Amino acid sequence: MRGKHWRSLLIGTSLLLVGGCASSEEWNTWRSNTSHFASKEHYDFSMKNSGGSSASVTRNDITMAKNQNWFGRPVTVAQEQILER
Amino acid sequence: MLARAILGLTAAATLALGTNSALAADPPSDRVLQIDRYTSDKGRALGQKFQGPLRDLNAKVYHCMPWLDVKNEGIGFYKPKHIDGDIRYLSLNAIVDQQPAPEFTRLSVQERVSAMFSRYVPHLLRSMATSDLLKEPALEGFTVIVSWLKAEPTGGQPPVLETAAAFMPKPLVADYLRGRVGITQLADGAHVLAWDGETKLGNVKPKAWADDFVLTYKVAGYTPDPRATCP
Numbered sequence: 001m002r003g004k005h006w007r008s009l010l011i012g013t014s015l016l017l018v019g020g021c022a023s024s025e026e027w028n029t030w031r032s033n034t035s036h037f038a039s040k041e042h043y044d045f046s047m048k049n050s051g052g053s054s055a056s057v058t059r060n061d062i063t064m065a066k067n068q069n070w071f072g073r074p075v076t077v078a079q080e081q082i083l084e085r
Numbered sequence: 086m087l088a089r090a091i092l093g094l095t096a097a098a099t100l101a102l103g104t105n106s107a108l109a110a111d112p113p114s115d116r117v118l119q120i121d122r123y124t125s126d127k128g129r130a131l132g133q134k135f136q137g138p139l140r141d142l143n144a145k146v147y148h149c150m151p152w153l154d155v156k157n158e159g160i161g162f163y164k165p166k167h168i169d170g171d172i173r174y175l176s177l178n179a180i181v182d183q184q185p186a187p188e189f190t191r192l193s194v195q196e197r198v199s200a201m202f203s204r205y206v207p208h209l210l211r212s213m214a215t216s217d218l219l220k221e222p223a224l225e226g227f228t229v230i231v232s233w234l235k236a237e238p239t240g241g242q243p244p245v246l247e248t249a250a251a252f253m254p255k256p257l258v259a260d261y262l263r264g265r266v267g268i269t270q271l272a273d274g275a276h277v278l279a280w281d282g283e284t285k286l287g288n289v290k291p292k293a294w295a296d297d298f299v300l301t302y303k304v305a306g307y308t309p310d311p312r313a314t315c316p
Contacts (some may be wrong), residue, residue: 060110076232076246077280079156079178083163083228085124 110310112147118161125171131162131223138215145212148313151304153179165228165252175213176228183233190236198249198279199291205231206251207268208299210258219259226254248280268293
């Protein structure tokens with residue numbers, strides 16, 4: 001009887017470990033974005049809209065989100081390659 | 086045709102990134118090419134004459150399509166580089182802030198260009214080609230340039246944007262807006278160039294179809310400035 005409980009506990013713990021842990025891909029994602037909030041503004045926005053209702057979004061929020069690019073300056077063609085002033 | 090789900094917009098997804106009430110709600114004025122920056126009298130005259138409409142265009146895109154980011158000096162009467170002579174087109178150059186879904190990334194360049202042409206060119210032309218501009222003899226056409234993230238950056242690599250530039254002569258745009266020709270003919274008559282990052286891919290022949298995304302998509306929780314007249 002006592003051995004049966006131990007077996008159940010072992011199986012349950014194993015399932016938790018397997019099911020509850022992040023995959024290597026998920027860990028890679030976390031490692032490449034080490035902070036949960038990108039900035040103080042990100043934190044402020046999340047706290048402001050942390051309730052269950054829909055977030056209130058202004059045009060400035062959208063601009064701020066674009067300006068705070070996590071991934072750096074994009075590689076793209078310069079306008080001067082397409083058009084002349 | 087291109088499912089809405091394919092182009093999940095980053096603006097909607099990353100709105101949790103921040104807010105700053107100190108910033109003005111007016112569009113940045115550096116998006117419109119200033120008159121003293123033109124290199125010919127023809128360009129300067131157009132810039133001077135249509136200062137107001139260009140400002141209005143900037144404001145409309147800013148408030149009504151907040152997932153588009155018009156580039157610095159992205160609006161103006163530019164000369165397309167591939168055309169000889171001082172030929173002036175009204176140009177709008179913007180980055181589409183969207184998350185590249187795997188289905189979208191798997192498409193060919195021609196298919197991605199077609200999708201972005203269908204989604205943005207007709208709608209932007211409606212805002213750009215006012216009746217006064219269509220009547221303006223010094224203006225010869227319209228250019229719509231859109232760039233988008235090709236794939237989600239990985240391993241610390243910088244994001245690479247693809248770009249499509251569509252050049253359309255004024256009579257073709259006028260015919261399209263007056264319903265004399267359809268979107269297929271608009272795409273057929275457009276000269277479209279594409280880039281992968283900074284690498285020129287050359288001419289692309291887009292297919293085009295009706296896409297009402299711009300008219301129906303709403304950023305969750307966002308209400309445009311009441312001063313803006315959004316379609």
